Amino acid sequence: MTTDPAAAVRERAADSGRPTPFRQFIVKVHGRCNLACTYCYLYEGPDSGWRDRPAAAPAAVLDRTATRIAEHATWHALRDVALVLHGGEPLLAGAGTLAAFVARVRERVPAGSQVHATVQTNATLLTAERLAVLADGGIRVGISLDGGTAAHNRRRVDHAGRPSWPAAARGVRLVAERFPASYAGVLTVVDPTLDPVETYESLLALRPPVLDLLLPHGNWSVRPPGLSGVRYGDWLCAVFDRWWAAGRRETRVRLFEECLALLLGLPAATEALGLAPFGAVVVETDGSIEQVDSLKSAYPGAARTGLDVFGNTFDEALRHPGVAARQAGAESLAEQCRTCPLLRVCGGGHYAHRYRAGYGFHNPSVYCADLQRFIRHVAARLAAAVVPGPSSPRGGAA
Secondary structure, three states: OOOHHHHHHHHHHHHHHHHOOOOOEEEEEEEOOOOOOOOOOHHHOOOOHHHOOOOOOOHHHHHHHHHHHHHHHHHHHOOOOEEEOOOOOOHHHHHHOOOOOOOHHHHHHHOOOOEEEEEEEEOOOOHHHHHHHHHHHEEEEEOOOOOOOOOOOOEEEEEOOEEEEHHHHHHHHHHHHOOOHEEEEEEEEOOOOOHHHHHHHHOOOOOOOOEEOOOOOOHHHHHHHHOOOOHHHHHHHHHHHHHHOOOOOOEEEHHHHHHEEEEOOOOOOOOOOOOOOOOOEOOOOOOEEEEHHHHOOOOOOOOEEEEEEEOOOHHHHHHHHHHHOOOHHHHHHHHHHHOOHHHHHOOOOOOOHOOOOOEEOOOOOHHHHHHHHHHHHHHHHHHHHHHHOOOOOOOOOO
């Protein structure tokens, strides 16, 4: 019999068929952005619901959200709560507002629950003063960039069309040099038109402790830019080989580590790979409880649940059909996926990438060929390292 209350809750939930509780709470503290990136699926995509919501989350929304998070943590005996301060650009709300909200959540969660807070920012508004407030509030800083040079970030411009790179570069270097303990890492969307190794090495120069490589949000009805053959898969393979052959871990690359873990039969939690139940939920600036923003790339209203923090609990959101589908594992996948030998590693890919108008999300990922290319490549590198041949190189990065 387990003495861990959180594990006991999970065991009871599994036995009773109950959903897996949310463990990541993405809170939109500000719903506008100071940049106008030309490819942004949130502000340039099919869902324009952000226009009807307040720019900044009112104090009442943040207060009620803190209570609902604490309520969920208490009911499910959560030992760890991931709190992501998001937007838009969350720093438009003010570093003090972010710190006060995180402090409120920490005050209200039960003893034994640890809140891991991160702000996801484009880095243009980072200053030493703001970073000091965030650091004092125990808030780590995740940064979104398209690479480590001005050329990589040419599509990240402000509303007047001016490049954001000078301000972003100052911000990310300030974090790396003066607040390294607060540095959560860099998130980069894969651009197959850029040289993969050069892009990766430019990001290494920014000294991120973790690098998240994401595929652009697209689907069968609105194809990702430049999708042909396995361009995205080849790009990821090239970066993986550079990372794997380094002989030391220069940085963590979450996608690579999770792929390796899944290939080894170990548990891994990622939205892009595997069959683990999805455990993230979003609170919008008006208090609406929604599914993750990536669904907004599919069609207007795809992320909506019809619930809000004033009238509903997060447990009610767990019972929403969209959330239930994302927690159903292989049962929710297309037959092509269920019979695929890579099922337990791929997991059908990112949910938003499966959408096809008229058929919903019951399809393979639009990146199916790219994912197969990448996973098989990683598996081959892993096999060569575990059982090396006469001339097989050993990878030291994992």
